[in-house]
Amino acid sequence: MGLKPQRDRLCLVQLSSGDGNAHLVQIVPPALGGRGADCPNLKAMLADPGTTKLFHFARFDCAALQHNLGVTVAPVICTKVAAKLVRTFTDRHGLKDLCKELLGVELSKQQQSSDWGAPELTAEQMAYAASDVLHLHALWARLEGLLRREDRLELAQACFGFLPTRGALDLLGYAEPDIFAH
Template sequence: MKNITLHKGDLPADIDLGKVIAVDTEAMGLNPFRDALCVVQLSSGDGTAHVVQLSRDFDCPNLKAVLADQSRLKIFHFARFDVAMMKQWLGIECGPIWCTKIASKLCRTYTDRHGLKDVAREIAGVDMSKAQQSSDWGAETLTDAQLHYCASDVLHLHAIKDGLEAMLAREGRLELAQACFDFLPVRAELDLEGWGETDIFSHS
């Protein structure tokens, strides 16, 4: 499969992903306490996706080092979930973070459609299939369709970030967006500590 490299267990130590890395995850479900993290996919924005299929002992020091490296920016779509899953299953705090979903909500105020498929179509001109979103990511062997699906989730994030960043700048909301990104590790920690559905900032 062109531009998709599957790695079993960990990233090779000699891969250079640069200073801005698109990242996404796949898990057995949406409950970070019950549903194991299965796959982490990364791209440096060069058209290549690296898909890491995790073993259940989560012995992946090279991957953990990249994700926790504070000198490398990580681009996510809905980072809140991914960051919580990485903390729960990999035992790391991923950062720094740039979240395209938060950015979309702050600058694309003319729509309520902020899913990756909709944002990618408008900002990057890419039609993405979400057919494999709900599939068995814990399978011993991932299918070609699964690999293409998870790769597509990171291959376009650099372009999406660039487009949304320009919109944020135009609307004067770059600093607000950055403050939200900086808060994401705390938001993920609140989720893991039991305040996922509680607005602790509300009056009641």
């Protein structure tokens, strides 16, 4: 519903294994007739240390999933962090920009600010949600190549390892003031 996990409820989790399919898990609270955070299979997969989870902006996603589902999501890869480490010539690190510039794929963000808390999502919302994960594997492949080329893959992996902790710090209120700032 928004970008503050302590205030805004989690409504949807999108998944893709990179095979061209997306799976959408709608989180509907009991007050609206759903099961809320009662999703044991999703929680088990997210917490599985043998399954690497690929995100764009994993810092937020780790925090939101921790707060709403009570799981520490790890290990993770973040295409946003990867892009910032190797695309230092630009400040365009959003998913839409990266997909266009690295993959030649145009993403529509028209549904981004629609009502994700509705009991039933529209076809347009579901298509938008799917597009947010369908290109992550191809994007990561391009970014991983750039990280290797620039000898920054090990640095990226260290950053990825810290993201669940960074999300936990954000949940505790350490986003502002940032404890890493001077």
